[in-house]
Amino acid sequence: MVVIDPDWSRQDLINLLDAGEWQAADRVTQALLLATLDHPPDPPAFLASFLGRSRQGPGYLSASALAQLPCDLLHDLDYLWVRASQGQFGFSVQERLYRQLNQDFDSTQLSPVNPHPFFQAVGWLLVTNPRPLAFFRFYDFLNFSLTAPPGHLPALWYWQLSWLESLRVGGFGSGQGGGFGDLARLDALMLRLSRCGQL
């Protein structure tokens, strides 16, 4: 479970991105996104630990939460990432790839041996050779450098899941790692980006 300090600021993100601290920048990005959510009432302490959720609020972005993210924040974060990585990372990079690759993919045919080509393209899958399998890397084993494929980062928005969600996608209760991809959440952010793009 990745623990994020909720008090990160935009300036911290700029500093980390400028320093090339991609993993830390990804965490701060996730913190900034989560900070915009309406916090539901905190569950009792014993339930909170059971649900794998910090008491500060929901620890992950559901599909409907992604669909509500403020456009200006998304645009701003994307701008910072694209600028610092010279176009390698950022939401808009991911959206562009997704739009290209999603066109011909039949999502009803999604299976462990037929992952969404987007996951493959951004290098989020555990095994891609000789043929791709739909198992996700563990977060710490992502490539936090500019040698990573385009759109590889930011990734924590997708990785971070509740304990139950994690189990549902076939992970080990610790996020996306080891599980299958969930198209609803991927599509939710991509749709959100495209709707924001009409503003």
Added chain:
Amino acid sequence: MVREPYPVPQVGFLIKLIEPDLTVDQLVEEIHYLQADLQALAGLGQTRFRPLQSPRDQDLVPDGLQFEVAADRLRPILKRLCDRLRDKPLETLVLIQQGSLRLQVQTHVAEVLAGILSAAEAMLPPQTLYLGKAALYSQSQGELSPAELANLDLLRQHLGLSEQEAEDLKGIALGPYQTLAEKRQRFAQVLMLELSSHNRRPLPAESWQVMEELADNLGLPEAEANQIYQEQLHQIQVEAEAIRQQEMAVAAAQAEAQAEAEAARQQQQQEREHQVEQYRAMVRQALATSLYPPTFDQGRLEQARQLWQISPERALGMEEVIRSEIYGPVTSELGIDYSRLRQLLWAQDWRAADEETENAILKALSPNRQPLDREAIAHLPCVDLLTIDQLWSRYSEGKFGFRAQQQVYQRMEQHRANFLRTLEWRGPTVSLSLGRKPYKRLQFTDQAPQGHLPTWRWCCPSLEAGYDLSEAVVQAIMDRLNRCFPLDPPQGGA
């Protein structure tokens, strides 16, 4: 008569008819005429006549008059009495009293009566006589003629008045306005003031009476006064007529100019309307084949627009009205522009039109482009829903649109799963995915089933894992549609 401060002595008269042949009725009549006759004399209008009565046949019968007049009236009264006697010789008793002197005569012969004239005049002070004569002359003509002056001079010598005295008396007789011309001028002047104070209308009787008095006081003969009055009235009429005619001429000219301007304006307007009508016809023709006219037609329209001086805004407005007539209205309560949606539908680009529908609705209701929740759905404006529905329905010949979906929902007895399946928004439930379809597997062709489009993607957080709608969303949208487009009551009471 209050002419002057000069003391004019009074003379008492007593006139009595003693003709024995007269009947009572004749006597009464004669006395009546006598009084009228005397009253008509100049300067006697105000005199009070006291009737004299004598007993006859055990009755009191009027048979005479008693009165007092200014001494200078002596001569005209006697002359008038002489005239009467000459006309009708009735035995008359005349008694004249001045101070303590008395003169009495009884006769039916005019000459006899005339004979006492000089005697009677001798009773009066010479100044009075002279003044009376002068006043009489001056009143007859308004001024003294040479003959009258000569007469007066003789009288002066006869009476033994000094020339200076005579001049003074003449001056009094003539008043402050010596000659007739001056009197006329003065009278005319006053009359003009009087008339203008009556708005240049003919004077009312009482005012004219005062003016007559003025004439009398001035020593202006009544005939002259009347003539001046008539002249002035005539003048006023002429002037008024002239002014009236001038005004009428001006008014007529104005009316004519106005009529001309109005006619010109109307003609111009007609021409203008004709041009606008022509332009409208051109627009209609250009739009008939295509929602957006080709460049060639646009060029022709632009040329016509400039030729007929139709403003670009007006031309655009007309174009839009005609476009709406032909291709369906794009009215919005929220200021949303649905013309792009109309264009996409016209081009039968169903998928893009569906995306544009979401774009329009989110633009209207979700400033941050978040998918609509139940609360936002309840605020969808009916006008906009109707516009969207009519556009979809128009270009799909009734197959697509919100009301088509509403009818399906009604037919499925408001069962959500059946509704989604009938619309083919969901496949058969046998598969692992429970029949859920990703958005891009929906049918964006006119082969799609009734109500398949437009989708409700504007309520969905994501579309790929499956285009699916919760019970709550379906319920909310249908509630809204039912409110905006009330369904006809079920036929046949089913």
